[in-house]
Amino acid sequence: MNSEITIKLPRCKGCGICVAFCPKQVLAVDELGKVMVVNADACIACGQCELRCPDYAIFVDKKVKA
Amino acid sequence: MNSEITIKLPRCKGCGICVAFCPKQVLAVDELGKVMVVNADACIACGQCELRCPDYAIFVDKKVKA
Amino acid sequence: MERSFEKYFRQNRLPHLWCPGCGNGIVMKAIVQAIEKKGLDQDKTVIVSGIGCSSRASGYMDFDTLHTAHGRAIPFATGIKLANPELNVIVITGDGDCTAIGGNHFIHGCRRNVDLTVVLFNNSIYGMTGGQASPMTPTHKKATTAPYGAIDRNFDACRLAEAAGATYVARSTAFHVQHLTDMIAGGIDNKGFSFIEAICQCPTSFGRKNKMADPAKMMMWMRDNAVMKAAWDKLPDDKKTEEKFPIGLFYNESETDYATAYNEVIQIAGGADK
Amino acid sequence: MERSFEKYFRQNRLPHLWCPGCGNGIVMKAIVQAIEKKGLDQDKTVIVSGIGCSSRASGYMDFDTLHTAHGRAIPFATGIKLANPELNVIVITGDGDCTAIGGNHFIHGCRRNVDLTVVLFNNSIYGMTGGQASPMTPTHKKATTAPYGAIDRNFDACRLAEAAGATYVARSTAFHVQHLTDMIAGGIDNKGFSFIEAICQCPTSFGRKNKMADPAKMMMWMRDNAVMKAAWDKLPDDKKTEEKFPIGLFYNESETDYATAYNEVIQIAGGADK
Amino acid sequence: MSKARLMQGNEACVEGALAAGVRFFGGYPITPSTEIAEGMAKLLPTVGGKFVQMEDEIASMGVVLGASLAGKKAVTASSGPGISLKQELIGYAAAAEIPVVIVNVQRVGPSTGQPTAPSQGDVMQARWGTHGDHPMIALSPWSVREAFDTAVMAVNYSERFRTPVILLMDEIVGHLREKVELPEASAIEIYPRRKPTCSRAEGYQPFTPDKDLVPNTANFGEGYHIHVTGLIHDDTGFPIGSPKITREVTKRLHEKIDIARDEITHVEEYFMDDAEYAVVAFGGTARTAYEAVANARKKGIKVGMVRLITIWPFADKAIKKIAEKVKGILVAELNYGQLVGEVERVVAGKCPVELCAKYDMTIFEPAEIEAGIDELVAGGKA
Amino acid sequence: MSKARLMQGNEACVEGALAAGVRFFGGYPITPSTEIAEGMAKLLPTVGGKFVQMEDEIASMGVVLGASLAGKKAVTASSGPGISLKQELIGYAAAAEIPVVIVNVQRVGPSTGQPTAPSQGDVMQARWGTHGDHPMIALSPWSVREAFDTAVMAVNYSERFRTPVILLMDEIVGHLREKVELPEASAIEIYPRRKPTCSRAEGYQPFTPDKDLVPNTANFGEGYHIHVTGLIHDDTGFPIGSPKITREVTKRLHEKIDIARDEITHVEEYFMDDAEYAVVAFGGTARTAYEAVANARKKGIKVGMVRLITIWPFADKAIKKIAEKVKGILVAELNYGQLVGEVERVVAGKCPVELCAKYDMTIFEPAEIEAGIDELVAGGKA
Amino acid sequence: MRKQLRLSGSGGQGVITAAIIFAEAAVAEGKEAVQSQSYGPEARGGASKSEVIIDDQPIYHPHVEVPDLVLAMTQKAADKYYADLNPEGVLVLDTDLVPEPPKFKNVIRIPITKLAVEEIGKSLFANIVALGALVRITGLVDFESIKKAVANRVPPHTVEQNMKALQVGWDAVPEQ
Amino acid sequence: MRKQLRLSGSGGQGVITAAIIFAEAAVAEGKEAVQSQSYGPEARGGASKSEVIIDDQPIYHPHVEVPDLVLAMTQKAADKYYADLNPEGVLVLDTDLVPEPPKFKNVIRIPITKLAVEEIGKSLFANIVALGALVRITGLVDFESIKKAVANRVPPHTVEQNMKALQVGWDAVPEQ
């Protein structure tokens, strides 16, 4: 896990943009229309999801190794 | 006299455009603001006056030698 | 000596009421001569104008004529053309009428490519209301609403028309009467939105305020500063001084006009024989 | 992980009410990021919008904000800027708001070169009212008022802006978020009328009608069809297919803005110290 | 056409206009009128007509006036903000005597207001919105079927009087769907475009009034070479700075409608035979008022209802007659109080006039109007 | 400033506006208001203000509203056609509570009408021109000096009530030149721009009404981060789809002016002490009416005159009082009959109300109003 | 014999379409029917509500006064719109989207959206599933009538799925 | 002591300016004065008329009812505007531009425009020539007052010519 993915669920509308642009299939939209992380380990913290989310619902930070 | 100059006086407003563009100083504007022919003989029937009169007040025809 | 174009005027309404030396009369003559040249049916030609000195031309012309509201000639004309595409529709408008209050209709007329021929009488001023600045008053010139000289930049209406989608764009002046007639005739030929800017003098409201009260002098200024497009294109930039401007045909491309395109819609919708 | 741009939003008004996948949110973020980049004073920056889905952005942004009437954002913004030139004024508008009902104000804003930064959210449709054709709906696309496909030709708003006199003209898309931010930041830098067209997706009103209901697909379309200006200029004409379009900075020239020009009038008139 | 179906008020308005011969629509979308534009876009080409979406409401008004002058019956539709923008050209239509119908599906104002919510707040604007002196015809349907009928009527009146007619719908009726059975085409009376009565050679003048004071203006393209202007003009159509003509023309514009006033001012009465009180209402509100009146009757109150279908010209006669008969009038309208002023003017003190106004973006509940009736009966608000 | 000079009504209007603190003008020329724009173009920069000529009347209205929001007192001016175009944004100003003055120098309508000729045909439009429910303040001067005074008043009222105010001039006064002595600057009371009463931290809300029901909205750029919209909004300024708020806001917009009605409804009476008949007139027409009344007095008729300076809100109280006292009222107006309807409404049958209307592009002659008085005294038209 | 129904949910759920179809079916059966809606204040995403009145007498006042049935497809809608429900009436809820059902005597919970997704493959069909349930619950129109009404409204290539949705909804109503 | 003057001519002749200056001179002398004008129906070229009322009492009705003096600078204006002239009043005409003087008791003909052209060099000064004449004919304001009023109105570089024009007009009035 290189990254920390924060989701502000109330903001998410389940549009699927982050899912579509994630190069690593980290994300999915659940049945009731909210984003969820399905493969956290694969995340490369590229920021594509955060960049394009129209609802400022997902944020990705590189994990700072403690 | 190569030409026949017809003036529709009620239309003329004495703007002086025909006078200014006549290459032969054939025309002038009289005191009360109407065009008049002052040198008919000099007219070369070039049509400049008719062409530019904004009031369709002056017409020049080449005289057809009878 | 009765000239053939006189039949296009409502004789009982002449002499017109424009000021002595006003360029509108010259442009109006150019229009009827273009109409004659193109042989338009006088009964099937409609003249539509806005409001302004120039727009009063419609009242002098012996066709079906429509003197609309300020700035609105193009929408009215659009309605006429679409309702009855067999009519030839010619729009007469002023620089204020067309590019100030009517600016939106102007660019949308261009965009839709409705088959209209629009002649803009550009005297660089609001003539009718007595000399206020228009969007085509050159910067620094004086006007009653620009007593310290205009600071607004002015439109190049031809450039705007082209960018908005007009399919025929040309310019001429009241000095170049025959050229102007040709430009208008070309616009009539174009099946689509044609725009012709006719630069003309307003000695009363523009000239007087700007040290050019003599109409003949204003026409000489046109003669001395207009440059035919072909020559203009070759002119080195330093010769393109502020006063100089190009005239001629700037743009002409054939594209489907709006009424024709709509006929296809009617076809698809099955209303063609209704 | 609290992002710094969040301070430019009115947190109590989020989440915004745009549809899932609507591009407006992306463009709004690009604007605040450009504001942040340029370090504008939040207390001295005014956001002015018209009416439309996109124009609702003003309500979410934590500045002095003004949600005007449909099409009228630019005149209001002009008044704000001229009344208090120390304010930074950013205009948010839609393709309908800016180029349909607001078309005249748009070209006159360009002409006057008032120091405004205008961001057009171009989703090719009237989103708010449910999917009617706008002047930027591409020909042949469907809309509720173009059930047989649009026959109107569409504006190229950038070309229009340039022809009308804007001193900064650029285009980007919701896909190219960072590029879009840069384009807007450049507009803020320009002291004069800056116009940035932001192409963005409306899955609900445009996408659905035109077989592209998935917002991500719409963004991929942007990715695949946008061509950077430098590349576009080199592109052979046959590669400039109908779907392809250039993005980038199209025009930028420094010219005196309106308020500055007016200061000279005040000088001349002797009102400078009043 | 004749089978019962569920139909929306806005749709019925489209159908009515087409049935009356409309073949041109120019408009600009705005809630809650948009379905009219959308319906026209779909249906007009199926009958060989044309729909054009304009750049704004002003252009929409201009384009339909142009189309009308060229011989097509033409309609535009909008709501509050758009109707405000059309005012100048509505006046043009009145001055130049051009037949045209303007549909206003009212929403809550002022300004952008509450775009999706119902109101009847443009009643006075319909009469007085543009500058200068001219009369106005405005009709207000209360049902989907009547949306169809008043659309036909509006088109007919516009043609008959050569004048703009406002179809003053409200969102209640515009967006309501209900069961409706439309009349057969053959059952619909259509007023055709007026035609010149003589040739140019015989001295045709486009604005010479006929016996009914309405001119038989030619369409463009018929060889008459007419001139049309928004300046005050004489019978020739040309502007003239004559006080006499100015007076005569202004008067004729008003009188051509005044002399037909009884015929075009449609009013319906319910429970009025023995009524001691009357509720005046119109449009969608009248539906609720009807229910309120029926409920009050059940409670034994002798109250009736007067429903204005024609809002302008105002039903002076009908209201006067009722004022002489009843002990009180309640005006129920979905605004801050507009038409109540007209009622007061006409009643001229003959009986008390009370206002039952609602302006909260929701429609009346029957109980609210019933309360108004109770108060009226009790002798005014406490 | 204090010496007598010959001045035009339109010029006086410019001087008044500047004296009241106006520092911004946006406009579009139109006869007979153009001298106002021209005067502003010349004078505003001399006091550090700005004049901008806009592309049309809509933009003119927008630009002054923007300037007002940014803290400058702002005015626009136009006439009939232009005023019709401004209607949507006049409503915006009412809804968003933005101080602004709109000068309408009335000319003959409808439509282009008779552009250079006098009329008072926009009186009802001033009240009802835009869509939706909102009140309106309109003032109408009868002299050049009063053009100055009402301009000051209009600016003050717009600021005090945060509302659009129409200065309803007519061509008679607008183009009239007469001897006038303007007051010293020190003698002019100016209502300053309202200021927020607390900080953001203290919970400032831009549309919370003060005791007088008017909000103390901040100017843009003062750090309050306010939101302004034409949608119905609550005290925070944000739109809200609440029936309760919709009702309250609509009501407050009306009541903020209603509660000050007595104070802002200016009426002047002449020869009324023992009057048995009254002439009601306003604007330039009142000058002629005055002369007519004076002449009738000379003939022994006990007639007086009531002059409305404030047209809207209407002088219900004053007219009611007079109706109770006189045997008849004559309303003299330069139109087809507009304000007479309001008079009738208020009089409510208490005495006969007759109309003396003129609509022929010329102003009244005293004899015409005298004839009206004679008829009134004789008991109505024969 | 007046019956008043209120269908509520959020913007994209299609409750307005469902209400229209219901009314159309009633009209096809010769009944009087009136359908109306109110939109949220905001353009998008607000709560949406549609009402149907069915009667054999003319219907004047066009809005529901006391609903006999309320359908709520979101929690927000349930909270907002059930209040004035006839005490003897029915409250129909989407099980998953209304996790906290209001306290009311007669509540029917159906996993409407879930069924649409699971049985038809798309939440888009939730409104038609609901429609099938409402027809059964109210008994106001025949199942055949609603089938015809649906078929008339939807795009031809979706008819089959819609019929299935109706059936799923019908079947999902618990025996009473 | 009310005096009512009507100055008439065609659009470009400057009668309105003349009237304004007259009124300004009166105001400078402390009198009440009102000046108004009416334009022809058409924008340009129509007949133009301007009226001045001078009094020592307040002036209400702003238009001239019975003029004491009418100045007509064109035939059209003369024909149109002299009709209601006070029978004891004066009709002042431009000799050349009103070739057919209306039949009226007290007519003064002055070759106003001709004088302007011949003596000052431009027909533009005709209105000021007329003004000089009117001041003398009416005796309503002092010659000094009118001089000041003219000087205040005209462009500085034309003051001298205008003063001359006034004098020419003054001198041109035939002894009565």
Ligand SMILES: Cc1ncc(C[n+]2csc(CCOP(=O)(O)OP(=O)(O)O)c2C)c(N)n1
């Ligand atoms: C809505 C409206 N606004 C303003 C006017 C006043 N007006 C009449 S003509 C005109 C300008 C005319 O200028 P232009 O179009 O250049 O025509 P020109 O007189 O110069 O030929 C204006 C502002 C009007 N008639 N209507």
Ligand SMILES: Cc1ncc(C[n+]2csc(CCOP(=O)(O)OP(=O)(O)O)c2C)c(N)n1
């Ligand atoms: C004067 C007026 N006309 C029409 C409308 C209705 N209206 C509101 S938004 C809109 C179009 C919005 O389209 P666009 O500007 O492209 O914005 P979007 O919603 O797509 O972001 C329209 C027509 C209005 N509010 N006011």
Ligand code: SF4
């Ligand atoms: S892009 Fe944003 S709103 Fe869309 S699904 Fe992902 S997190 Fe949710």
Ligand code: SF4
């Ligand atoms: S940061 Fe990149 S890899 Fe990680 S979830 Fe987002 S898009 Fe996928």
Ligand code: SF4
């Ligand atoms: S150009 Fe025409 S109007 Fe002018 S002076 Fe010559 S003839 Fe007369």
Ligand code: SF4
């Ligand atoms: S034809 Fe030529 S030469 Fe003859 S008068 Fe005219 S301009 Fe002069």
Ligand code: SF4
């Ligand atoms: S004012 Fe100018 S444009 Fe108008 S008629 Fe006179 S010269 Fe021509």
Ligand code: SF4
């Ligand atoms: S309708 Fe379109 S533009 Fe509007 S919020 Fe939805 S997706 Fe965005």
Ligand SMILES: [Mg+2]
């Ligand atoms: Mg011009």
Ligand SMILES: [Mg+2]
């Ligand atoms: Mg859009």
